Amino acid sequence: QVQLVESGGGLVQPGGSLRLSCAASKNIFSFYTWAWYRQAPGKQRELVAHITSASIANYVDSVKGRFIIFRDNAKNMVYLHMNSLRPEDTAVYYCNKYPGPMYLPWGQGTQVTVSS
Numbered sequence: 001q002v003q004l005v006e007s008g009g010g011l012v013q014p015g016g017s018l019r020l021s022c023a024a025s026k027n028i029f030s031f032y033t034w035a036w037y038r039q040a041p042g043k044q045r046e047l048v049a050h051i052t053s054a055s056i057a058n059y060v061d062s063v064k065g066r067f068i069i070f071r072d073n074a075k076n077m078v079y080l081h082m083n084s085l086r087p088e089d090t091a092v093y094y095c096n097k098y099p100g101p102m103y104l105p106w107g108q109g110t111q112v113t114v115s116s
Contacts, residue, residue: 002025002028003105004022004094004095006022007021008110009092009112010113012085012112014115015084016114017082017084018085019080020036020093020110020112021079022079022107023076029071029076029077030053033097034050034096034097035096036069036093036094037093037094037095037096038092038093038112040088040090041091048067048093050069050098051069051078055071057069062088063089066082087114090112090115092109094107
């Protein structure tokens with residue numbers, strides 16, 4: 001099984017920025033569309049953005065214009081650059097393939113907290 005490791009989260013003030021990173025245990029990025037998901041307290045996990053093997057990106061409406069997803073197939077990495085962060089962005093962020101339901105085993109995620 002491939003292992004997914006998310007990093008880069010933290011505590012930031014509203015309007016701040018973070019860059020999240022997702023590392024895979026082997027070179028599989030060229031064969032999948034990759035995505036970032038997030039899960040806020042008391043809510044179900046939701047899709048944030050995904051990017052195809054041709055680097056075509058799509059975003060949910062709530063993050064359009066603020067977040068950028070990009071990938072580096074040679075390094076088996078996918079990133080999420082988050083700008084203009086809002087308190088409602090607070091969640092645990094995960095990476096995985098897109099679409100479901102046949103996901104890879106979930107990593108531990110990385111916590112993003114946006115608060116004054």
